[in-house]
Amino acid sequence: MQLLTDDEITAALGSLPDWERAGDSITRTAELADFRAAMLYVNAVAYLAEQAGHHPDILIQWNKVTLTLSTHSAGGLTAADIALAGQINSLP
């Protein structure tokens, strides 16, 4: 997996509402109705992650879910992160 350039990352984030860059990662915090709804969301994200073979860090704080994506094996952001972020954003 090739690292994306800063320009490529900026361009990709233009099509990924709610995601922002944090150094070598991109992150998104989703706010759900309550803990149960947050867990259902996390399980949907987990399914997408397993299908992609690529896994975000997931932090659950009652109704808030913070996802952090990076390609650790490449040392930064790659197309795999952008693709999975797009699939996560496609969740209703």
Added chain:
Amino acid sequence: MQLLTDDEITAALGSLPDWERAGDSITRTAELADFRAAMLYVNAVAYLAEQAGHHPDILIQWNKVTLTLSTHSAGGLTAADIALAGQINSLP
């Protein structure tokens, strides 16, 4: 919910292997076989949390799950945290 004293917290942690104190919280990191196993573990913890009406912060990093318990409404550690930590430790 009444805050526990430092002595009470120290005594409680003596019966809670794998948990350690981090300021106003207690925390435990469990290492599972892989992401799927970590998600199953998180769902078991989530069930216990819902039953208790008390919810840890949960951080999933592929096969590692870090749980952080505190009683935010009380501003620190209470019997609710110790009880839920005990239930989580009872998971096989």
